Amino acid sequence: MRRVIFDADHEAFRKTVRSFIEAEVVPVYEQWCAAGIVPREFAYKIAELGLFGVEVPEQYGGAGVESFKFAAIVTEEIHRAGVSFGGLVSHNYLCLPYLTKLADEEQKQRWLPTFVTGETIFAIAMTEPGTGSDLAGMHTTAKLSEDGTHYVLNGAKTFISGGMNADRVIVCARTAPPKDNDRRYGISLLVVDAPGFTVGRKLDKIGLHVWDTVELNFTDVRVPAENLIGEQNRGFDNLGQNLPRERLSIAVEAYAQAKAAVQFAADYTRQRRVFGQLVADFQNTKFELAACQADVDAAEAVVDRAIEAYDSDSLTPADAASVKLFCTEVSARVVDRCLQLHGGYGYITEYPIARLYADNRVNRIVGGTSEVMKTIIAKNMGL
Known part of the structure; x- marks a missing residue:
């Protein structure tokens, strides 16, 4: 059946992405598989093509397109070629909405321009050892200092896609205990810059061999209060x-x-x-x-x-x-x-x-x- 959700602009974009993958990924993909990671420098090639900026507003260096269709096209073309962009997928399609929808203007000015250029790679850290899908059961804590200038972050995260290449991580942490009638209360989202986190072991997986999936550890990490995104204690x-x-x-x-x-x-x-x-x-x-x-x-x-x-x-x-x-x-x-x-x-x-x-x-x-x-x-x- 003929698909009707894509127009001529989408198909032109598809053709560009397909040519890029065939030229820049397919010839070296076996090397990536052997290394178990997509090279960090590949992010700059993706950025040069404009893929990191499609959904980023124009004032921060993006194209300002408010549609998921271009992301869908990239995904389809990646799998058509039998390859992967690894953890850079998390940077572009998983982390971006947290920045565009939750960050304030000052934070967007700080973070989005280098997001688009590939100078800063994001990852997100939710899952913890022993909690799995039960995010309300997380134990990572972030205690606000008495003067309110920073949080002190402690804890561990696992299954973090793109964690080895990441320069900046969105971390879910408890800033307050849960309420008796609301286990989800007390979780906040903090943006933590390297070297504020320690990359632990790279996890050996059945598949997704070019995804740098790792454990992350946080020990008395000082996170500026201005790196809180969204409302405190309402991160869930x-x-x-x-x-x-x-x-x-x-x-x-x-x-x-x-x-x-x-x-x-x-x-x-x-x-x-x-x-x-x-x-x-x-x-x-x-x-x-x-x-x-x-x-x-x-x-x-x-x-x-x-x-x-x-x-x-x-x-x-x-x-x-x-x-x-x-x-x-x-x-x-x-x-x-x-x-x-x-x-x-x-x-x-x-x-x-x-x-x-x-x-x-x-x-x-x-x-x-x-x-x-x-x-x-x-x-x-x-x-």
């Missing part, structure tokens, strides 16, 4: 406001991975011969690919509807949970079936389907597990 609400976008981003990624998997499998089966004929000529292959394509078409319809809802500021938390749940579950099924069509070679990491299979699995965990998504949807149903 701020996190909740940005979760629909994060979950939409994961849904778009899952859809893009499924779409790429079908193309990888179709290309492979047209080239691979077994029992004297092309794998693509077997009826089972045709049936499997047809079923996968139908799943991708359904995910595309759901994703496109959600993108339009986000751009019109009508994507609710329950909507975002639904689109994430559906697309990540569909994507897992499609990627698995497409790997099966590769036979033994599907398990060899030099083939993009193998990397995709490993990368895809985390989609049902990050941004809230599938079980959490079901809980949100059920609650919205009045159950």
